[in-house]
Amino acid sequence: xxxxxxxxxxxxxxxxxxxxxxxxxxxxxxxxxxxxxxxxxxxxxxxxxxxxxxxxxxxxxxxxxxxxxxxxxxxxxxxxxxxxxxxxxxxxxxxxxxxxxxxxxxxxxxxxxxxxxxxxxxxxxxxxxxxxxxxxxxxxxxxxxxxxxxxxxxxxxxxxxxxxxxxxxxxxxxxxxxxxxxxxxxxxxxxxxxxxxxxxxxxxxxxxxxxxxxxxxxxxxxxxxxxxxxxxxxxxxxxxxxxxxxxxxxxxxxxxxxxxxxxxxxxxxxxxxxxxxxxxxxxxxxxxxxxxxxxxxxxxxxxxxxxxxxxxxxxxxxxxxxxxxxxxxxxxxxxxxxxxxxxxxxxxxxxxxxxxxxxxxxxxxxxxxxxxxxxxxxxxxxxxxxxxxxxxxxxxxxxxxxxxxxxxxxxxxxxxxxxxxxxxxxxxx
Amino acid sequence: xxxxxxxxxxxxxxxxxxxxxxxxxxxxxxxxxxxxxxxxxxxxxxxxxxxxxxxxxxxxxxxxxxxxxxxxxxxxxxxxxxxxxxxxxxxxxxxxxxxxxxxxxxxxxxxxxxxxxxxxxxxxxxxxxxxxxxxxxxxxxxxxxxxxxxxxxxxxxxxxxxxxxxxxxxxxxxxxxxxxxxxxxxxxxxxxxxxxxxxxxxxxxxxxxxxxxxxxxxxxxxxxxxxxxxxxxxxxxxxxxxxxxxxxxxxxxxxxxxxxxxxxxxxxxxxxxxxxxxxxxxxxxxxxxxxxxxxxxxxxxxxxxxxxxxxxxxxxxxxxxxxxxxxxxxxxxxxxxxxxxxxxxxxxxxxxxxxxxxxxxxxxxxxxxxxxxxxxxxxxxxxxxxxxxxxxxxxxxxxxxxxxxxxxxxxxxxxxxxxxxxxxxxxxx
Numbered sequence: 063x064x065x066x067x068x069x070x071x072x073x074x075x076x077x078x079x080x081x082x083x084x085x086x087x088x089x090x091x092x093x094x095x096x097x098x099x100x101x102x103x104x105x106x107x108x109x110x111x112x113x114x115x116x117x118x119x120x121x122x123x124x125x126x127x128x129x130x131x132x133x134x135x136x137x138x139x140x141x142x143x144x145x146x147x148x149x150x151x152x153x154x155x156x157x158x159x160x161x162x163x164x165x166x167x168x169x170x171x172x173x174x175x176x177x178x179x180x181x182x183x184x185x186x187x188x189x190x191x192x193x194x195x196x197x198x199x200x201x202x203x204x205x206x207x208x209x210x211x212x213x214x215x216x217x218x219x220x221x222x223x224x225x226x227x228x229x230x231x232x233x234x235x236x237x238x239x240x241x242x243x244x245x246x247x248x249x250x251x252x253x254x255x256x257x258x259x260x261x262x263x264x265x266x267x268x269x270x271x272x273x274x275x276x277x278x279x280x281x282x283x284x285x286x287x288x289x290x291x292x293x294x295x296x297x298x299x300x301x302x303x304x305x306x307x308x309x310x311x312x313x314x315x316x317x318x319x320x321x322x323x324x325x326x327x328x329x330x331x332x333x334x335x336x337x338x339x340x341x342x343x344x345x346x347x348x349x350x351x352x353x354x355x356x357x358x359x360x361x362x363x364x365x366x367x368x369x370x371x372x373x374x375x376x377x378x379x380x381x382x383x384x385x386x387x388x389x390x391x392x393x394x395x396x397x398x399x400x401x402x403x404x405x406x407x408x409x410x411x412x413x414x415x416x417x418x419x420x421x422x423x424x425x426x427x428x429x430x431x432x433x434x435x436x437x438x439x440x441x442x443x444x445x446x447x448x449x450x451x452x453x454x455x456x457x458x459x460x461x462x463x464x465x466x467x468x469x470x471x472x473x474x475x476x477x478x479x480x481x482x483x484x485x486x487x488x489x490x491x
Numbered sequence: 492x493x494x495x496x497x498x499x500x501x502x503x504x505x506x507x508x509x510x511x512x513x514x515x516x517x518x519x520x521x522x523x524x525x526x527x528x529x530x531x532x533x534x535x536x537x538x539x540x541x542x543x544x545x546x547x548x549x550x551x552x553x554x555x556x557x558x559x560x561x562x563x564x565x566x567x568x569x570x571x572x573x574x575x576x577x578x579x580x581x582x583x584x585x586x587x588x589x590x591x592x593x594x595x596x597x598x599x600x601x602x603x604x605x606x607x608x609x610x611x612x613x614x615x616x617x618x619x620x621x622x623x624x625x626x627x628x629x630x631x632x633x634x635x636x637x638x639x640x641x642x643x644x645x646x647x648x649x650x651x652x653x654x655x656x657x658x659x660x661x662x663x664x665x666x667x668x669x670x671x672x673x674x675x676x677x678x679x680x681x682x683x684x685x686x687x688x689x690x691x692x693x694x695x696x697x698x699x700x701x702x703x704x705x706x707x708x709x710x711x712x713x714x715x716x717x718x719x720x721x722x723x724x725x726x727x728x729x730x731x732x733x734x735x736x737x738x739x740x741x742x743x744x745x746x747x748x749x750x751x752x753x754x755x756x757x758x759x760x761x762x763x764x765x766x767x768x769x770x771x772x773x774x775x776x777x778x779x780x781x782x783x784x785x786x787x788x789x790x791x792x793x794x795x796x797x798x799x800x801x802x803x804x805x806x807x808x809x810x811x812x813x814x815x816x817x818x819x820x821x822x823x824x825x826x827x828x829x830x831x832x833x834x835x836x837x838x839x840x841x842x843x844x845x846x847x848x849x850x851x852x853x854x855x856x857x858x859x860x861x862x863x864x865x866x867x868x869x870x871x872x873x874x875x876x877x878x879x880x881x882x883x884x885x886x887x888x889x890x891x892x893x894x895x896x897x898x899x900x901x902x903x904x905x906x907x908x909x910x911x912x913x914x915x916x917x918x919x920x
Contacts, residue, residue: 194664199747222742225688226679230747231660231754235623235838236712245713247835250655250784259654261784283665283756284674284915310835316649318628318659319748325660326835327712355679355690406676406739406755407915409664486713486836 063150065338067157070470074160075168076178078108083465083474086160089153090333090475091138091298094184101187103133103141104179106333106476107160111179114152120173122159122166126151137191138334142278142297143412149297150338186241186332189300190276190413192234195328196403197272197304197417199228200394202348204422207434212312224352227394227402229419232304233325237415239332243481246456247326249310263485264307264323266439267454270420271372271430271462273389274302275396276334280410287404289360292397293337295410301331301370301462301478302417308433308453328417331462331478339473343367343466347395354398357405364395368475370421370464372430377457379447384435387421387428389464456484492579494767496586499899503589504597505607507537512894512903515589518582519762519904520567520727523613530616532562532570533608535762536589540608543581549602551588551595555580566620567763571707571726572841578726579767615670615761618729619705619842621663624757625832626701626733626846628657629823631777633851636863641741653781656823656831658848661733662754666844668761672910675885676755678739692914693736693752695868696883699849700801700859700891702818703731704825705763709839716833718789721826722766724839730760730799730891730907731846737862737882757846760891760907768902772796772895776824783827786834793824797904799850799893801859803874806886811874813864816850816857818893885913 067089074086084090084106094104094111102115115133117123128148132141141148159167167173199205202219205228209218222228238244246267250259280295281287287295304324311323344363354360368389375381394402399416420430429435435443436452443451454460459481465474496518503515513519513535523533523540531544544562546552557577561570570577588596596602628634631648634657638647651657667673675696679688709724710716716724733753740752773792783789797818804810823831828845849859858864864872865881872880883889888910894903 194662220745222679222681222688222745226743228743228747229750231662231750233623233660233837234663235840235843236836238712242712245836248715249835250651252651259651259784261786283667283671284912286677286915307835313651314655314657315746315748316651317744317748318657319744319746321658321660322831322835322837325837355688357690402751406678406736406751407665407674408662408751408754411664414664483713486715 063147065150065341067153068339068341072157073162074107075162076107076110076160081472082108083472083476084108085471086157087471088335088339088473089156090335090339092189092333093136093138093187095187096179097183101136103135103138105156109181111181111184113177113179116176120176123152123155126155136187137413138189139191139413142190142276145278146294149336153336153338186239188237188239189332189334192237192415193411193413195232195234195237195415196229197232197419198394198399199419200392200399201419201422201430202393203391203424204420204430204434207422207429211438225355227399229403230319232328232417236325237328237330239330240478240480243483244305244327245483245486247307247310247322248485249307249322250313251309252313259313264310265453266308267482268306268308268432269372269454269460270304270306271370271385271387272302272304272417272420273299273368273464274330274415274417275299277410277412277414277416279412281404283409284407286407287400289358289397289401292400295400296337296396298334298336300334301464301475303329303460303462303478303480304417305329329478329480331475333476335473335475340366340466342468342471343473345390347390348393357401358398360395360398364397365390365392366466368464368466370462373461374445374451375459375461376445376447376449381461382445384443385427385429387423387430389421391421391423392418454482456482458482492576494579494770496582497768497770501586502591503536504591505536505539505589510901511537512901512905513537514900515586516900517764517768517902518585519764519768521618521762522565522567522616524616525608526612530565532564532567534585538610540610540613542606542608545605549605552581552584555584565616566842567618568620568842571619571705574707575723578765582765582767615668617666617668618761618763621666621844622840622842624661624663624666624844625658626661626848627823627828628848629821629828630848630851630859631822632820632853633849633859633863636851636858640867654784656828658832659748661757661846665754666757666759668759669907669909672912673734673756674912674915676736676739676751677914678736678751679742680738681742688742693739694882695737696911697735697737697861698801698883698889699733699735700799700814700816701731701733701846701849702728702797702893703759703844703846704728706839706841706843706845708841710833712838713836715836716829718787718826718830721829724829725766725825727763727765729763730893730904732758732889732891732907732909733846734758758907758909760904762905764902764904769795769895771897771900772902774819776819777822786830787827789824789827793826794819794821795895797893797895799891802890803880804888804890805874805876805878808876810890813872814856814858816852816859818850820850820852821847883911885911887911
């Protein structure tokens with residue numbers, strides 16, 4: 063089935079801003095709560111949220127094999143499990159419904175009132191129930207920076223890094239959508255030079271600029287997915303802020319990896335942009351530095367040119383953009399990640415989320431975390447309001463944005479925006 | 492509400508073996524598929540599986556506030572979310588229904604036929620949909636053994652171990668019930684003395700003798716659970732075999748912890764024994780070696796005296812018991828684990844599973860893994876059939892059993908039994 067939804071010449075009859083992440087060529091999927099307190103699956107064009115459950119009930123998806131309640135769900139998991147053919151047919155149909163040449167919905171005021179919402183009328187939810195969340199560590203620049211800080215320049219990159227798409231399991235229960243604030247975590251830290259840990263608020267709360275992909279039901283237990291087949295199992299992508307507490311991490315992570323330093327929260331952008339929508343922005347990733355094992359060999363354009371930025375907005379103040387990076391910098395692509403993840407037979411389900419790991423570029427203004435930007439607190443970052451940062455302060459809002467752009471079209475992810483609240487106060491409970 | 496179900500003097504009108512893990516004082520919870528292909532929640536007394544969905548429809552739970560379909564589910568998650576008061580009321584009622592003094596069900600042949608199944612008529616399922624799975628590392632003996640093997644006697648225990656209940660996130664999607672076989676995983680390994688990794692079947696497949704506890708819906712994101720409150724959020728326990736591939740683990744685990752070496756499978760016993768049923772077997776754990784931080788301080792009998800064993804049964808041969816251990820050996824108890832897990836605000840949901848980590852005792856015949864029993868392949872273990880083992884061979888079945896016993900009653904977990912199949916054969920797909 064051709065991806066007719068991607069036609070760059072198509073215009074919509076909806077009034078939308080000239081520069082938007084969500085032109086009619088995007089058609090992402092999300093879940094929102096309406097003004098009537100109903101949860102539904104929807105899409106977004108310009109600054110309109112569109113209720114796909116209502117559209118389906120009104121017959122606009124007739125001819126596509128869909129169950130009656132496929133969009134009347136509080137997560138996208140069942141829709142995603144229906145597979146690529148369904149996603150593609152639905153995106154194509156949505157493009158037709160809102161095409162400026164199609165007057166059916168345009169001229170039906172009752173239907174329009176049922177289906178269309180402005181953004182201030184809805185509340186975005188987490189788009190999937192995350193079964194398992196895996197976080198990769200696939201930026202060579204990030205792994206090298208972190209290694210250099212903690213082990214010195216000579217031993218910066220671990221011996222396994224160029225062979226293994228290193229990853230670890232994260233916590234699904236603390237993945238939250240954009241807009242939900244996060245409390246500064248408390249935990250154990252070992253002060254420099256001390257021989258006993260202390261307990262208290264993390265003083266090194268950090269963001270990690272990541273993206274995550276969401277899978278459909280993949281392999282049964284025991285059966286690997288190949289690099290060649292992997293994209294069949296990838297529904298789409300979101301922006302991903304993998305909150306981290308560097309001081310807690312440093313004390314706890316040997317030998318089994320990060321735990322409480324990470325699992326207090328990870329924030330995602332609420333609209334899942336499909337791999338189909340990103341098709342025009344395919345590109346090749348970095349050339350392998352050494353030969354990879356056969357099960358990880360990848361050829362062709364298996365990654366995407368997605369421009370990324372992170373800003374900090376202090377309370378009652380303007381934001382400062384701290385860094386610009388790009389998804390295409392990653393050494394290991396999503397197909398290699400998924401092939402590696404399943405080579406031992408580990409099963410992947412609909413709604414699983416796989417983070418990329420922090421996406422850093424080679425230059426200091428493209429680093430994807432405060433740990434790297436402030437070089438573990440050795441440098442100070444000036445904000446526009448005159449204040450300094452080494453890590454994230456209470457009541458700062460961290461905003462990540464991402465989009466693809468060529469001369470024809472801009473496909474974006476919107477943003478993931480999260481405020482860091484002070485430590486949870488038991489006395490107020 | 493008193494736990495009347497635990498009355499050691501109670502006898503049942505069901506005919507049950509004199510020595511069973513499942514006397515009328517146990518009343519565990521599980522999920523099974525019946526001869527009519529219906530999935531239901533059930534309990535077990537002796538060698539009878541009891542359909543709680545059918546019992547509820549027949550009115551046997553009248554007076555207990557339960558939704559109509561609470562037992563007509565394919566997981567226990569909703570029942571567990573109902574909380575301790577409900578679990579206790581249901582267990583007490585089941586004890587009354589099957590008490591030898593109660594003739595209602597006993598004398599109703601139609602009801603008995605609807606409700607009672609022999610074990611060969613049913614197929615046990617995974618008892619919960621695991622939202623998140625966390626694996627602790629709470630045996631000081633195990634951590635010391637592993638440390639000694641890989642880092643030498645001087646640096647055996649990591650500096651953080653006595654302060655932090657070390658843990659990492661595992662994979663929920665590969666948790667399977669007893670009886671489901673597992674394929675030997677493939678992956679990257681770095682041969683001794685080589686400088687490039689090779690790909691192939693793991694040659695060091697191992698079991699880990701663990702137990703896991705299952706939580707109910709706990710804390711909202713941002714709010715910790717205290718050591719004192721923790722048991723309110725623990726529904727019950729299962730036996731847990733955390734399959735491991737030691738050669739894959741050794742190459743991949745630095746710096747983010749084990750990943751493919753663990754996530755190919757973890758096997759659980761299918762009946763969840765409630766914390767209530769274990770009440771008579773409360774005991775104190777080991778005394779802390781150093782003072783713990785205040786948020787981890789624990790007093791009183793917060794662990795349980797559960798005798799554990801592991802056997803290997805080669806194909807078409809008799810089994811050999813390799814080790815005897817005890818849950819009470821663990822340095823960190825479940826309440827400390829849960830308090831630590833949530834101290835940073837990480838939310839816990841109904842159906843989450845928390846593994847103990849390998850449970851080793853101080854003596855070589857109480858070690859909880861082949862890694863320790865064979866001292867990473869340096870020693871050979873003789874089986875009864877004359878064959879040798881260093882790790883697990885193809886077509887071996889690994890069987891773990893656990894029970895508590897005093898002069899009045901024996902409360903057991905049954906077993907988790909898993910066969911290791913050869914590497915998955917793509918040609919046969």
